[in-house]
Amino acid sequence: MKAVALAVGAALLTAQLPNRLSAQDSQFGIRGLGTPGKWESVRARSSGGAFAPFDGFSPLIDASLIDVRRLSGSVTGAMSRRTVDIAGTQTPLRGTRFPAFVIAGPLGRRLVLGGGFTTYLDRTFGISTSDTLIVRNDTVPFTDAVNSDGAVTDVRLAAAGRLTKRLTIGAGIHLLTGSTRVVATRTFTDTSYRNTTARDQVSYAGEGFSVNALYDLGPLRLAGWYRADSRLEADIRGTTVADNDLPNSYGVGVLLRPGAQFAIAGTATARDWTGSTSNGHNTLNWSIGTELGTPGAGLRLGARGGQMPFGAGATAPTELGLSAGIGKQFSAGRGRIDFGLEHLQRTGTGLSEKVWTFLLGLTVRP
Amino acid sequence: MKRYFAMLLLCMSPIACVEVATAPGVCPTFCPNGTIESYDTIFTDIIVRDSAFRGYVQPYQAEAMTAADLPGVIDSRAVFVTNNMFTTTTPVPGDTTPVPLVADSVRLRTIIVRRDTQATNLQLKLYSVPVTTDSASTFLDLEPYFSNPPVDSVNVSAVLARPPITDTTTRRVWGDSIWTDSAGHVIIQADSGRTLFLYWHLDSLQAPLVVADSGRLGFGIRVAADSFATVALGTLESSRNALVSWYYHYTVPDTVTSEPDSVKSGVAPRAAAFDNFVFDRPVQPIDSDLVVGGAPSARSLLRVELPTFLHDSIDVVRATLILVPVTPVAASPADSFEIRGLPVLTDLGAKSPLAQVLTGRTTIHANVADTVRMEVTDMIRSWALDSTQTTSFVLGQVPEAASYTDIRFYSSRSPALRPALRITYVKRFPFGKP
Numbered sequence: 001m002k003a004v005a006l007a008v009g010a011a012l013l014t015a016q017l018p019n020r021l022s023a024q025d026s027q028f029g030i031r032g033l034g035t036p037g038k039w040e041s042v043r044a045r046s047s048g049g050a051f052a053p054f055d056g057f058s059p060l061i062d063a064s065l066i067d068v069r070r071l072s073g074s075v076t077g078a079m080s081r082r083t084v085d086i087a088g089t090q091t092p093l094r095g096t097r098f099p100a101f102v103i104a105g106p107l108g109r110r111l112v113l114g115g116g117f118t119t120y121l122d123r124t125f126g127i128s129t130s131d132t133l134i135v136r137n138d139t140v141p142f143t144d145a146v147n148s149d150g151a152v153t154d155v156r157l158a159a160a161g162r163l164t165k166r167l168t169i170g171a172g173i174h175l176l177t178g179s180t181r182v183v184a185t186r187t188f189t190d191t192s193y194r195n196t197t198a199r200d201q202v203s204y205a206g207e208g209f210s211v212n213a214l215y216d217l218g219p220l221r222l223a224g225w226y227r228a229d230s231r232l233e234a235d236i237r238g239t240t241v242a243d244n245d246l247p248n249s250y251g252v253g254v255l256l257r258p259g260a261q262f263a264i265a266g267t268a269t270a271r272d273w274t275g276s277t278s279n280g281h282n283t284l285n286w287s288i289g290t291e292l293g294t295p296g297a298g299l300r301l302g303a304r305g306g307q308m309p310f311g312a313g314a315t316a317p318t319e320l321g322l323s324a325g326i327g328k329q330f331s332a333g334r335g336r337i338d339f340g341l342e343h344l345q346r347t348g349t350g351l352s353e354k355v356w357t358f359l360l361g362l363t364v365r366p
Numbered sequence: 367m368k369r370y371f372a373m374l375l376l377c378m379s380p381i382a383c384v385e386v387a388t389a390p391g392v393c394p395t396f397c398p399n400g401t402i403e404s405y406d407t408i409f410t411d412i413i414v415r416d417s418a419f420r421g422y423v424q425p426y427q428a429e430a431m432t433a434a435d436l437p438g439v440i441d442s443r444a445v446f447v448t449n450n451m452f453t454t455t456t457p458v459p460g461d462t463t464p465v466p467l468v469a470d471s472v473r474l475r476t477i478i479v480r481r482d483t484q485a486t487n488l489q490l491k492l493y494s495v496p497v498t499t500d501s502a503s504t505f506l507d508l509e510p511y512f513s514n515p516p517v518d519s520v521n522v523s524a525v526l527a528r529p530p531i532t533d534t535t536t537r538r539v540w541g542d543s544i545w546t547d548s549a550g551h552v553i554i555q556a557d558s559g560r561t562l563f564l565y566w567h568l569d570s571l572q573a574p575l576v577v578a579d580s581g582r583l584g585f586g587i588r589v590a591a592d593s594f595a596t597v598a599l600g601t602l603e604s605s606r607n608a609l610v611s612w613y614y615h616y617t618v619p620d621t622v623t624s625e626p627d628s629v630k631s632g633v634a635p636r637a638a639a640f641d642n643f644v645f646d647r648p649v650q651p652i653d654s655d656l657v658v659g660g661a662p663s664a665r666s667l668l669r670v671e672l673p674t675f676l677h678d679s680i681d682v683v684r685a686t687l688i689l690v691p692v693t694p695v696a697a698s699p700a701d702s703f704e705i706r707g708l709p710v711l712t713d714l715g716a717k718s719p720l721a722q723v724l725t726g727r728t729t730i731h732a733n734v735a736d737t738v739r740m741e742v743t744d745m746i747r748s749w750a751l752d753s754t755q756t757t758s759f760v761l762g763q764v765p766e767a768a769s770y771t772d773i774r775f776y777s778s779r780s781p782a783l784r785p786a787l788r789i790t791y792v793k794r795f796p797f798g799k800p
Contacts, residue, residue, distance in 0.1 A: 025387070027392075027396045030396050030397060030398060031394070031395065031396055031397060031398065031399060031800070032800055034800075084389045086389075086390060086396075091390060092386070093387055093388075093389055094385065094386050095385045095386070095387055096385060124387055125389075126388030127388065127389060127390070127393075127397055127398070128388050128389070128390055128391060129393055129397070135790055136406060146391070146397070147387070147388065148398075149387070182797045182798075184797070186404075186683070188683070192684055192741065193683045193743075193790065194682070194683045194743055194744075194747065195683075196402070196681040196683050196792050198402075198681065198795045198797075200798075202797055234800075236797060242800060312395040312396075349395075350392060350396070351392060
């Protein structure tokens, strides 16, 4: 069993390229920098994201790495089915992503090092529009398709250190990288006009750092974090075509574990996207969730809400979600499979989305 | 262990689903910041140093020969000379004494590859012309022979108006249904009636086997009709040439036995050895105009100075060459023809080698003065993508030198009416900008 688990884990951890490490995308992110990823493991995401600050395999904060007591790796897979509703017309979409990968291990009793990939901004989308063109005294119908496949990926190197029995601090440096393959096609109905296709690859670059802390007060654990990211440069064949400011992030979380079989947590996160693009909004997101049963192997329930960073109008689109999941340990705790199901409802001016996401996580401790 | 592994595979299976990421766009609110912008520009001064040249294909090298009689326009006549026919034979083995052949009759096949289907009372008249007729023979040289009474004539319209003969015996002999008249002319239709195989039956007076001519026959064909009197006949170059079949007999002298002399007969086909057409209009010299077509054929070389910006970050979606005719083409509607634009591989002037790909083509309609437009999108696209290519092309008639028809366009020496290129292009999508 151990060999099988290790083999599957190794395959999962190595089979995907970084630009596939995307979260579920959104139409709201097309006219903007993208759709922010969820820096959460399946366990945390099944609880609405509330356990993310307290889960060592969620790349939200670095201090939580302190709970990883052996060299471990974790990968998250997500299959989404999204329905986009535009003025009553619904379009079903689907996609498969591997939005988070974390590997961590202790260096002594008080220090844990970790790293991995996660989606910073998802840039996978495709849009299709049909219109007519007045050219040569004639009306020429055409269809435009613009497709983008890829993401801005956050490559993280982090450390968590236990300063005192109660206080743990963490810090991380983040390298923003990744690329998108972009294709724009115009197809004419009139065969006198040749169809045109332009392809390119947009490379992204940026950096950031994060500091955060965990404070234990008996059954209560408090978390606070701050992350600053620089500017995001978009390059095409060595030429910078865009340079956008990235937000600072602030957040707090609280976890209450009154007994061995029950835990409840909540978080609040703020990010300032207004400086990024003209349609950027400041966001405040919250989550609340619970885990029933043994930690890491129980039933998880959660809810989340807040805003999306990009959207038309003066107010930001909103996101509301419910999620649930379970985990199962095997090989005497050396491996764990997590399952989750998440439903999100996003609403903004002129568009709404419903997203069902099936989550699958695998954590191995060789 | 197997149970866990199976469960894992089961859980992984949905992840392998096909991705669908494209939705209708709501622009500009939920679309990328940028669009595919189209532009349409008429470039009036990028065709430069254009010239015309004549003499590429001679009429006797053409794929067809035109016979036409359009009063005030053209009088064009087809001529051909057949190959030698043997006039004696040596039928007795070992005996070298020649025995003369006696020609009984000749069946002549001519193929009409183009005609005006609107023509009524379309007649073809067959004349005898000297077997010495060659490429130097002119309309005036041959005029006296066409003034003689015709050897034979056939009313094609009348023959086709008769019911076809479709019985099994006829089809076995001719291979298809036939139309015929009382004089023995036979017509077989091919290509859904566009092509006519016309068989003439000539006796030994109409087609004599002349020893001095080595059995060659020379014929000329004129055409007549109530209107639109024009046809094109196939030639050697198109493998649709005229063909005569000699029906002959000879006597085998019996010098060994007491049996009487016996008579043998046979058939010998002879294809045309030379075919040509002559017409009463002198070939116009090349001047400052762009000439395309005629016989001998003329071509026009157009050089294009493609703007630099068309090489960078744009994609040509349509390109149209605009040419203004000096005068309409005077001809029967059936003599409308196609001209083709072929890119040159390297610009060597009149002798530039031509590429046979990325060509443009358009039809020149007779008696129409409209501006001529030719789609050359593929050619211009390839030039825009590859700046090392030679940006010149040649306009030529298809097929060349098969007709008296040609067209003249204003060249770049006529500023107001010079050739132009209308190019519709799109600018590169501004990727990467949120």
